[in-house]
Amino acid sequence: MHISEGVLSAPVLGGGAALTFAGLAIGLRKMDYEKLPEVAVLSSVFFIASLIHVPIGPSAAHLILNGICGALLGWMAFPAIFVGLTLQAILFEFGGLTSLGVNTFNMAFPAVVMGYFCRHFLKSPSVPVRVVSEFITGAGAILMSGLLVAACLVLALGESMDSAAKLVILAHIPIMIIEGLITVFVIEFILKVQPEMLPGTFNASR
Amino acid sequence: MQVEEFVLGNSWVHRLDPRVKIVVTLVFSVVVALNSHLEVTAISMILPFALIICARLDFGKVMLRLAIVNGFILFLWLFLPFTTPGETVYSIGPLSIQKEGVYQALLITLKSNSIILMVIALLSTSRIFTLVHAMSHLWVPDKLVHLFFFCFRYIHVIHEEYHRLVNAMKMRGFKPKTNMHTYRAYSYLVGMLLIRSFNRSKRILQAMKCRGFKRRFYILHHYEMKRFDYALAGSSLAFSILLMVAR
Incomplete structure (x- = not known):
């Protein structure tokens, strides 16, 4: 969920911007020019994927896929997500310029954390271990993002946002489950078709 | 789009x-x-x-x-x-x-x-x-500028590829519903997009190297x-x- 312009207070906006700045610095340092086209094109894929709506009962949700983004790109998820969100802010006015720092951090930090978690288990030859860890990667990234969004709202607008924050987290639960399932299918698909895309799995016995 | x-x-x-x-x-x-x-x-x-x-x-x-x-x-x-x-x-x-x-x-x-x-x-x-x-004139790091450039350049290409895949799914009678089949189908769609894009990015890198890419774009038009x-x-x-x- 993007937080719009004008909602958050100065300390939250400033804090988010500082954290995103640090994340970007690490991500850009890890990304050499050989890697640049890959990060850029994958970040266009995540941009397009966010336009795909999957049905959930009578409603629909758009894909976020920050878990997969973290698994594929590690710290480079920060620049990839930052670029995607900036383009969304300029092209569609989703999110916003002043909240760009907060929104990037809310999505990219869970991506990095869950990406490291996922990479650790991808080497496992046991299918159940992999499937469970992939599900946790996708679902956990969304859960963390939802918690961060809720925390930002409460920090900026005070206790009056408690019930709204709870609703934000509740609304993320169905999305969590679906993102978890999709992460399992996508990563297993990549492992079958092109395992060298996922770092550290190239020589895994399959 | x-x-x-x-x-x-x-x-x-x-x-x-x-x-x-x-x-x-x-x-x-x-x-x-x-x-x-x-x-x-x-x-x-x-x-x-x-x-x-x-x-x-x-x-x-x-x-x-x-x-x-x-x-x-x-x-x-x-x-x-x-x-x-x-x-x-x-x-x-x-x-x-x-x-x-x-x-x-x-x-x-x-x-x-x-x-x-x-x-x-x-x-x-x-x-x-x-x-x-x-942005490149406003102290935005070069790598980030290049990232913006390539990302926006390929959004259109990937959007076309996405539509080709979605059309292929529709021709085979795919109708999205709330079930495992739908989620699996969408996952394979995303997986295919990721893999094709990964391979495309390797070709882009090769093409850049062939043209002697020296980590910068030469801008002809100045503001x-x-x-x-x-x-x-x-x-x-x-x-x-x-x-x-x-x-």
Whole structure:
């Protein structure tokens, strides 16, 4: 969920911007020019994927896929997500310029954390271990993002946002489950078709 | 994909130096976002409205865009008036509307829309490639500039590829429903997009190397600040400072 312009207070906006700045610095340092086209094109894929709506009962949700983004790109998820969100802010006015720092951090930090978690288990030859860890990667990234969004709202607008924050987290639960399932299918698909895309799995016995 | 829909046009707003546009939008956004007076925020909307009128943008389209992006604000309206502690002005059953809550919700709505209008007026009237070029003059790291450039360049390519895959699915009678089959089908769609893009990026890298890529783009066209650009930059920044002092 993007937080719009004008909602958050100065300390939250400033804090988010500082954290995103640090994340970007690490991500850009890890990304050499050989890697640049890959990060850029994958970040266009995540941009397009966010336009795909999957049905959930009578409603629909758009894909976020920050878990997969973290698994594929590690710290480079920060620049990839930052670029995607900036383009969304300029092209569609989703999110916003002043909240760009907060929104990037809310999505990219869970991506990095869950990406490291996922990479650790991808080497496992046991299918159940992999499937469970992939599900946790996708679902956990969304859960963390939802918690961060809720925390930002409460920090900026005070206790009056408690019930709204709870609703934000509740609304993320169905999305969590679906993102978890999709992460399992996508990563297993990549492992079958092109395992060298996922770092550290190239020589895994399959 | 319909993007850059406000780019077409030949007004002086469209022709402004993109560096001026970026700096003015950023300063204005920060000033408006940090201010906490209803009156000041309402006055701040004069500048983006004036620019939109001068740019001769389709007013209906601008309003439609605003309506779409106000979803999050609507969500806040469901909560803030009822849960902010303060003086009760009206009550319906167990719910009571608080003056402070309405004030805060109204303030957020005005702030948000003022900044969004400014982004539409200045940034959405320039092409992304122009803005990316301008960023390279504004101390944005080279790698990030290149990332913007490549990402936007390939969004269109990947969107086409996505449509090819979706059409293939539709031809085979795929109908999205809430079931495992749908989620698996969408996952394989995303997986295929990721793999094709990964391979495409390897070819891009090879093509760049063949052409002797030396970690930079050589820019042939350089921006030149005209008197008019200075005038707009000066007056907009002065307006932003006035807003800041007025609080």
